[in-house]
Amino acid sequence: MSKGWLVAMVLVLSACSSTAPKTYYQLPQPSVAAAGKTDLTAARTLWLSHVSLADYLSTSGLVYQTNDVRYVIASNNLWASPLEQQLQQTLQSSLNTGLPGWTVSSQPLGAAPSELAVTVKAFHGRYDGKAVVQGEWTLQRGDRLLRQPFNLVLRLKDDGYDALVTTLAQGWQQVAQSIAAQIQRSE
Template sequence: MMKWIPVALVLVLSACSGTPQTVYYQLAAAGSSVAASSQNVFRPVWVEHVSVPDYLAGNGVVYQSNDVQFVIAANNQWASPLDQQLQQTLVSNLSAALPGVLVSSTLMGEQHDTLNVSVMGFHGRYDGHVVVSGAWTLEHDGKLTRQPFAFDLAQNEDGYDALVITLAKGWQQVVGQVANAVIHQH
């Protein structure tokens, strides 16, 4: 009986050491700005909603393993729901890109522009690229501007850290599109 104890102990320890650790990711906010003239008076921008499809709405970071298959990572997860992270970084990055413009996810009175974003792709791909795609709609004075976006960025390194960094860069490009639209609306 005693000779089985070391074997059992080795099995238990090896099982514990083989358990993958869960890693949580948060999108980083960028600190760039677009040349917005301080002479123009900009209305506040209300970021009403950012939506994601069901396959992106879970906790796991998504990776496309071939043309038809998507893998939702079990141990590489978003620190908070992806739609919330996208909305928070959109507000933060738009605020940085448009100094002097109040950008908020909270409704701010009657005079504001309204922004809605529908994200359709926000994942890594088997060929080493990252997909950030969807469309945004900006309402200004009753006029709607709808702009699709589809960014395909090369991921410089392997791994989920590099994937999330590249996704954030793609999201920053969406922010640049929206910031330019806000400037040209006024």
């Protein structure tokens, strides 16, 4: 009897202590075209001052919307580094590629750089198999101010968090391309 009790106790304790493994995700870095040296004294400069997130996105877990009003923050599917940092780095890299003749930096360079600020209000998966990337960006250039919303809803090609992260990254790349195009048009 005591042997059976011991085996049962070990099984119960091992079942309680086993947890699902944690999986970490990083947005893929956009491919960067080979570029020559840039003369920073002659280049136009863009200061990417910040990318800010809605509060519910400022967690380590990926976010999934389960119905019209409920959101779940994953506890085992996590961002490898803070999402805000990943979005800022990938946006800076994309803009450096998408704005030839510009230097895009996370620090102000020069006397009066143009300043870009981005607010991300949605960056999550949804119950209908789509990914949502939504927010707005503001460009301050001297005394001119340009504000532009973005709202992308993209269909996932597969199920699962890998497909979600890939689709969110594609949406973010589209936002970067749109920002670059608007900056070039506003010159």
